[in-house]
Amino acid sequence: MDSEKALGDIRILDLAGPMGLYCTKLLADLGADVIKIEKPGGDPSRWMGPFFHDDPHPEKSLYWFNLNTNKRSITLNLETVDGRKIFKKLLKTADLLIETFPPGYLEKKGLGYSMMKEINPGLIMTSITPFGQTGPYKNYRAYDIVGVAMGGLMFFGGSPEDPPNQPGASQGYHAAGLSASEASLIALHHKDMTGEGQYIDVSMQESVANCLMWTMPFYDLRKAITTRDGRCVTSPRPFPRISMAWYDLFPCKDGWVVGHGVAGAFSGGLEAWDKLIDWMDSEDMAGDLVEDEWRVLAEQLGDAAYLHTLMVSDPEGFTNMVAKKDHIDRIIGNFLMTKTKLEIYDTVQPWRIPTTVIQTIKDVVKDPQLEARQFFVEVEHPELNATVTYPGMPYRLSETPAKIRRRAPLIGEHNQEIYESELGLSPTELAGFKAGGVI
Amino acid sequence: MKKANQALNGIKVVELAYAGVGPQITRELAEHGATVVRIESHRAPDPLRMMSPFKNFESGLNRSAFGACYNTQKYSISIDLNMTKGPAIAKQLVLWADVFLDGMTPGTTTKWGLDHESISAIKPDIIYAGTSQLGRTGPDSAFSGWGYLLMAMSGFTNITGRPERTPLNVVASYTDYIAPWYMVIALLGALDYRNRTGRGMVINQSQLESSLQFLSPALLDYNVNGRVMSRNANRHPYAAPHGVFPCRSSETSTEQWVAIAVFSDEEWQAFCRVIDKPGWIEDPKFAGVLGRKENEEELEELIAKWTEELPAEQIMSMMQNAGVAAGMVQSPEDLFNDPQVKHRNHFRPLEHQVIGRHSYNAPAYKLSKTPCDISKPGPCLGEDNEFVFKEILNMTDDDIEEFLVAGVITTEMDAPTAPSVF
Structure with a gap:
């Protein structure tokens, strides 16, 4: 337990893709111990640009760097029986599991919430999907642009003479991640008070719809539709x-x-x-x-x-x-x-x-107000021989400041630390799992 | 009034805020069980109470559906903080509270003795949360703006739109809608710390700094590679097709659009089969992402010829059934009628005593054991005076009468109500 960190007593397992990486980043920056579980070879999100010096490489994605600050990384193949066994061991130590698989996927792997709760009765599980776990669209797929279209935000973007325009910079994914982070913390508070865990079902579509505050009451009261006039x-x-x-x-x-x-x-x-x-x-x-x-x-x-x-x-x-x-x-x-x-x-x-x-993005970086508040922070990347300037934190907590303590992890950087020191696997076992493609 | 077994039962919050950000923060706490008392005054009402849409087009402090939506499950009291005894009542509430939310322009609360220093002197373990546009320090801390401007300052406006045209706004006061989520997260973090240590703290939010978070990859790209992200319509550097396409008009709307995004080879093959162009799968012009990016304009035109003939909803289900991500560009009307949104019970009608039955939006998440409670509509100004003064502050009828006579408890505006935006 670390009283200098807001969430210093919380451990989170991160099985999230692009729709959920932001959720776990927020919690890690606040102080939670977030273990990012990557498939052997590295998470596919490591291939998303932009890249450091424009060099596409899984250890050089700026997109990944930003979304995984303060996390630890292990590699684990959940498609194998041994992989799932190790996962269950790890599960016993966690307060919260965050995932973005299609509805039903983990269930099929024998890792549904009801089963996981048997291993860890106080577990909170947060599932983030485009449209939620149930309902007519539950199996529909969505990238960010589909989320902002179906959530109603895109309808307002753009000039009348042009097609509707997506807002810049993945608003749907970010909105979903923020909502999920909020929901997870509400559930953690309940767990602190009662010891009880629960299941959380987050929808990107609804996260986006909650950015429409002004326009919805207009439709509700007057059946008036706000037009596109950017x-x-x-x-x-x-x-x-x-x-x-x-x-x-x-x-x-x-x-x-x-x-x-x-x-x-x-x-x-x-x-x-x-x-x-x-x-x-x-x-x-x-x-x-x-x-x-x-x-x-x-x-x-x-x-x-x-x-x-x-x-x-x-x-x-x-x-x-x-x-x-x-x-x-x-x-x-x-x-x-x-x-x-x-x-x-x-x-x-x-x-x-x-x-x-x-x-412009350049104006933001040079903004005197942000500079006076020392918003941007420098983070060491020893492997790149570089110091990278990151945007700072969204809020300032006087006693337990959120901050970037550590750059995003390398692929499986904490395998030894977590598998050997924390789970007690022997070096021989670890070598065996590596050879078997489990780790 | 409150249901048992809600996650934030027992947490007590005092809110002193106006316009969009502050009220939305406490609303989310209230909907999960916190007891939130909102300090208001008829002499300086929250501008959101003065913004349309009003019931029957008539303005009035309790007639704005927009204003009401921000205050579900809260208790509204009306006191005048500019009268000597006003701040004393507010301080009584501070002694009761766990969290004090200050959503006024920085410095405003000092004159009432409700700034962080004064409050922590009487209640050392309070969590004092202050939110403002540009933060409480720095050369522009007194900037008094609106989400509409902050959207431009944080960079959203400049990167939204078509490269050959003007920058575009995202929607109304966009940053006002995302900034509150950050503060809810910070507050819950501070509550976790307080539970463990018994200590309070002060949280400062610059809504600009919160809003910038969504642009982090672009900021890193500039810092590391010197690239300034600009407007790119709906295109994506690593995917094609990635955009919206015109569809056949429906009965209710002449304009219909569908968003389609194809990233992987698998999706591309499925897409080609759906639009009945299996030849494109092997066509060197379109086969790989690089080819499709190079010939994107031609590709988009060809796709539009196919989409124009069909209704958006049909295209969405054809694509989705084949595993391709696609969705309608939904209007407010579409959203209200969307079967998935209905299934999730997202818009919840409540009976407001002045506005009548109108809808409130629910959170985007469902907690299995401690669901949100949306049952008390946004209160009329001062609606909960009696409850708060008697049940929380233990005032007697005589005390209340005295404050009413003195005008410390406000009951009406000094001037007729006029809308600020119609």
Whole structure:
């Protein structure tokens, strides 16, 4: 038991593929002892890119590095009788088992939850699958893109003139891993209190659906369907796009910025508007926006109550008015093209114009806020003669900080440590299992 | 009201938060048995209470279905923290609680004496969890933004979309939906530590730092290889076909799409048989992933000619029956009617006293022994004053009356309610 780690008293067996590796990584970073069980030769996820120096090699996958920090690795062939026997020994020492096989697979191998519970009555088992363990789609397969499509997230991504667009960077897998991690910890808490284990059934589809918070009540109450309009926050039909001025993505001199309305509910109101127009006017780029008419309009466009009343009482007047946002945005847009993204951000933030830079990956790495908080951390990879800079932790716990204590394991790096020192296999037995393809 | 045998029974939480992230964190604890008291005020209501959709299009503090969804199983009290006696009531709750969730802009709670230092002075073993957009330290800690902006800051917007077009948002305030899950995990970790040692702690969350986690492979690729990941529509560097394809229109919708992803040779062979192009299996142009990547545009056009003729649902089941990963691009309507989602009982209707019957989304996981409980709809503002003041804080009717007269317990807004977004 290690009181410096949040989960220092927890052991987890990791039989997960891409859909679940993130779940066990989160728990390992918090301090749990996670044993990654790989098939002899290494887990297939080791072949997923990107790779260190673009060299495809099972010990050089950055994808693997990221998802397996702090874990220990053993190799074990569960397809063999001896492999399953060793697995059962290991099972006795575990609090939690996490797996992502298709429903029924482990059952067929004689390793279903009911059987494992006989060996370890307090065991918690978390199964992560695309659609859950039961139901009409339980046997359906899904990679990330199918999960985000079936979970409803993809429907909103993209411009109206293009096909729906997948959000970048495996959102479905990550969402499933996060949900599973949460569920496992809830069950661990229950086990701490009562000694009782349980079975957890996680669905990637539902994990994704839980990222749709705003849009679902609209359908539920009004049968209104939010449309695909990736530039602005989408509004469910029959409502127009949010009409506040500068509520959109804008190109600028060296990239893109995004605004959340210059004179609306979330901003500094007319005072912010005046400062912006003064700035533009000082460079002769405010056009007719200096006129009072546009000032009044900007305020009205940011006033949801006013617009709501107008929409009901005078639909035509409402449509005409909302269309004027385009004129304001065109002039602001022309001005922003003459400025860099940081100039814009630094200038208008203090005026309470909610705006930010649409950061590239490079911008994120150089972000001064992240730098000041020392978010990125260096991790030694002695085998590569390299120190790699990793993104840091998602949260900061004062007494038991989550952190990367050790780089991801090499294939079977902890075979000896775990099989000999912990399970008590003799070197001869170990050699025999190796020769037999069990380890 | 609470069912026995829930995992987090006995855990007591005080929530002082607004908008999306804070309330969702405590909601997930409440649905698994924690007792959560939400401190609110009619004089400074949570903006989510002011966001549509409202019952019958009329705005009002207790009429937003969106706002209600964030607060299942919680108890709402209404006190004014800006009045002298307001913070005293809040501190009474702190003495009762195991967890204090601060979801206000950094620094806000200090003026009420509800910052970490003041609270841990009266309750040393409290777990104090603070969540904010950019964290409590650093040059931009006071940044007051929304998920819509954070999505751009964390890099999602720039990598979503087609290479030849503009960046795209993922959906509304995307980071607001993923950040809460991280804090739930951190809180449960802190509870594990507290059970073992009796000690509390402070947890700080920068929602930016949490959101960035999903982009870790891209960040490592930049740090190690200098590559800046950019927009790539729906394509995948190691798979083809990998994208969405147009399907035959249905009765209810003119647009139908199906997502298909083929990674392995086995899947490719099965795919070719389903679309009745067995010749492609051996065709050198398409036989390997490298060939398919090289000729991806042509391949996608040919596939679209086949998918256009059939309904999305039929394509999905044809592909799935052959072992190929495929799924419809589902609209909210499709999701509500999805037989699998129904089977999992994901959307659960509850009778809200003002909104009427409306649906609440359930967690994505099912715990066999200690399932979630979704039975108490999001409370009206101050709905649970009597329960909390009497049962938890042991106030008498006279105490309550006194606070009501003084206006410490709030009962109505100073100005008429106006929606913040319609």
